[in-house]
Amino acid sequence: MNDSKEIVIIGGGLAGLTAAIHLTKIGLKVILFEKNEYPKHKVCGEYVSNEILPYLDWLSLNISDLNPTHISKLEFSTADGTKVNCGLPLGGFGVSRFALDAFLCKKAIENGCIIIKDSVDNVIYEKDSFTISTLSSGIFVSSIVIGAFGKRSTIDQKLKRSFVQKKSHWLAVKAHYSGEFPDDLVGLHNFEGGYCGVSKVENDTINICYLASYESFKRFKNIEDFQNQIVVKNPHLKLIFARSKILFETPLSISQVSFDKKEMVENHILMIGDSAGLIHPLCGNGMAMAIHSAKIVSELVGKFSFGTIKSRKELEERYIREWNVNFKKRLKMGRVLTFILQKQKFYKLLMRIMIKFPFLIPVIIKQTHGKLITVG
Known part of the structure; x- marks a missing residue:
């Protein structure tokens, strides 16, 4: 068993790393547990809002080392091809999860x-302590x-989290x-029953x-x-x-994507990233969130560990409160957009x-994005 003073993180994606x-x-x-090797491709839009750049600087993460694209424009189209263009209020950058996750792991x-x-x-949580069981590395406290x-995940199922009990429609x-596409543009193009994001990394x-x-997809035998x-x-x-021209042998896919x-x-497990809330990809802000x-x-775990936050109850209450202040409205807007996308009358x-x-598009974007993150 390990020293119980070590903090355990389960999952080595963007949030965990x-x-x-x-x-x-x-x-x-x-101690961080991750079941996959790095680098690895993941199903992800791979656009990151610039709102996180000050925080990455504080972490001494120089994203320019990955040669990301710099994205400042949005192109939006309906299923019939009607198109509108606008600028992105904060802008962002494009970088693959293949490169970014490995970069964060190294750091x-x-x-x-x-x-x-x-x-x-x-x-298992009991007597103010967690016992973490792994498949092959033993037990940690x-x-x-x-x-x-x-x-x-398996842990979601073990915890009987409410969203796992429901079947997702996405x-x-x-x-x-490889091919032709502008470096500074993210495209959001709708089709029957969904939409497609296109951008450079x-x-x-x-x-x-x-x-x-799922309703639109189930009529067909395969992705092609x-x-x-x-x-x-x-x-x-x-x-x-x-x-x-596709660079993968076959496209990656995931089912049961839940926005509940x-x-x-x-x-008493503190959830972060997609484990705490998944915003609709149409909002383009999941990686930054x-x-x-x-x-x-x-920041809160640090205060708890160094005694500024005195109890687990206070830690959890403050985390829930700060999560809601920063993300509750964004996730609500994401769920509204999900509902509209499913209802053709409202969608049209x-x-x-x-x-x-078209000036309304940046207004909607701002509802799903935050301001530049300050540190300290």
Whole structure:
């Protein structure tokens, strides 16, 4: 067994790795469990809002080392091809999860974080302490556990979290391509039952990632048939796919993507990133929110560890409060957009309004994004 003073993080995605970097930076011991090797591709839009840049600087993470694209424009189209363009209020950058996660992992290890490649089988809380069981590395004990295990995991099922009990209506597909696409643009193009995000990441690579309702997808045998018969009915997507060549052997996909409300604290585990709440990808802010949530939990865990926060109850209450202040309205807007996307009548009405009054698009974007994150 390990020293119970070490903080355990379950999951090594954006949120988990960022929390590991932050906590080790302020002098705490961290063990992080991640079942996958780095680097690894993930189903993700791979656009990151610039709101997190001051925080990354504070963590001594120089994102320019990854040669990201700098994105300042949005192109939006309806399923029939009607298009509108606008600027992005804060802008952002494009970088693959393949590169970014590996970059964060390297920094966490340099800071002294212990990363163990293993799956966590169960977490039990009793007598103010956690017992963490792994598949092959034994049992660990910790006073703090941070849950960063993503959209849906074994631990979610063991905890009987409410969203796991419900069937989700969404699946996501992603692949990288070579081809023609502007470096400074993110495209959001709708099709029947979903929408597709297109933007550049490092190495002149195009990331194409789309979200589709199960209802629209289930009529087809495979991803290729769905793309050829539904997705490319949008003329802009037809042109993008025609000009692009897939770099993956096959597209990546995930099903059961849930945007239902989640609890930020479950059985005293502090949830961050997608484990705490998943915003609709249409909002384009999931990666920044994951990193921001790591900042919030790390600052509070630091105060708890050094005695400024006196009790677990106070720690949990403050975390829930700060999460809600920063993300509750954004997630609510994401759920509203999800509802509209599922209801064709409301969706077509919103599209007509946005096309007639394009200045409303940046206003909606601001509702799902934060301001530049300050540190200290």
